[in-house]
Amino acid sequence: MCCQFFGKIDGVTSQKHCFNVHQGFVKTREVGEFLSGALAGAMSKAVLAPLETIRTRMVVGVGSRHIAGSFIEVVEHQGWQGLWAGNAINMLRIIPTQAIELGTFEWVKRAMTSSQEKWKKDGNPKIQFGDITLNFPLSWLSPVAVAGAAAGIAGTLACHPLEVVKDRLTVRPEEYTNLTVALSKIYKDGGVTGLYSGLAPTLVGMLPYSTCYYFMYDKLKRSYCVFKKKNSLSRPEMILIGAVSGLTASTISFPLEVARKRLMVGALQGKCPPNMAAALAEVIREEGIMGLYRGWGASCLKVMPNSGITWMFYEAWKDILLADRRVI
Known part of the structure; x- marks a missing residue:
């Protein structure tokens, strides 16, 4: 698979050479997952920027x-x-974000799973705080949900x-004409x-988006493989399951995204609501519940293909970079 992706070397397809190259570079699973996330993010964003x-x-x-109407307005103006x-800034943002998110998700999921297994093996040991004894079984925690939340937090803190x-x-291209101007003006003002x-x-x-998104994808992927009695998904199946995961997560968390954007635009216009609850109330007051x-x-048109394509590229790159380590 590796050589089919990269083509021929010196006119001769050399699978051994390809694997030697990437195995020499990708020393650990974490590095391979980090690189796979970065490459998947770049590829998906390149084709879906207009929808964003x-x-x-x-x-x-x-x-x-x-x-x-929005499409026509943008083209006309x-x-x-x-x-x-x-x-350009989207690409600069999405490459590290996807690398950090997907790398964090995989690492935390493995760490949580390992901790749960060790905790269970040790007989669910109790935690002592003075005279208080706590029985805190880790079994009720979902490693996938915890990893999804951690991935969202890590990616946001690093790339906000x-x-x-x-x-x-x-939103204001006439004032923020390019990346340099935007950075300079934002730094000067705040x-x-x-x-x-x-x-x-x-x-x-x-948090709710990231937790739901990664949880849905992992669970749907594993459940589908069990149902079909197969070890892995095909590329079209990855796109479909990724799209469904993105749709579900976006639907659940979308009102919070509307409130966040309202806060951002309000700050630019000098009439920012004091907090997210106030922003939600303002939207409902002005536009009703449907305003949320x-x-x-439009978000679904962007999120669904983006989620599906990103997971497809991510799994494909893991097949290449971590061919000798693959698990579903």
């Missing part, structure tokens, strides 16, 4: 409320390249400044803390 641009405009209430507005810059480039503006609501919105899902359709 339209989704962001609809969520924050810029221009048309419809997908087709900014040209075709406007569909890729902020894509890039998310801030990307939103500014997308210093380092300006790059982390909106971190708290972002984490609040990210404004832009949900």
Whole structure:
């Protein structure tokens, strides 16, 4: 598989040479998963940037409320390249984010599973605090859910400044004309803390999404393999299960995303709600309950293919980089 991906070397397909190259570079499972996440993120983002641009405009209430109308507005005012507005920063953001998220997810899942097995083997030992004895079985914790939450937190903390810059480039391109201008203006207006503006609501919105997203994918993947009596998914099956996982997670957490975007836009316009609860109340007051899902359709059009394609590329790269270590 490796050589089929990279092509021929000196006119002759050499599978042995390919595996020697990547085995010499990928020393550990963690490195392979980190690289697989980075490559998967870059590939998926390159083809889905226009949907991200339209989704962001609809969520924050810029221009048309419809997908087709928003698409036409962007092309008319900014040209075709406007569909890729902020894509450079998007690529800079998504590569480390996906690498950190997927690498963290895999590592924490293995660590939690190992801890549970050891805890069970030791007979669920009790924890003593003075006169208080606690029986704290780890069996009720889902390693996949914990790993999903950890992945979302790690990725957000590491890459939030890039998310801030990307939103500014997308929402106010006339003021934030490029990456350098955006970074300079944000830093001038708010210093380092300006790059982390909106971190708290972002984490609040990210936790349910990330937990559900990774939990759904892992469980659907394993359940499907058991049902079909197979060891792994085909590429189309990965895309489908990834898309369903993204749809479910996005639907559950979407009102929090709307509130986060409302806080971000409000800060730019000088009329920011004081907190996420106030932002949610403001949306309901102005647009009703359905306002909490404004832009949900566009979000699904972006999230579903992005999730499916990302998982497909990620699993494919793991097949290449970790061919001798693969487990489902």
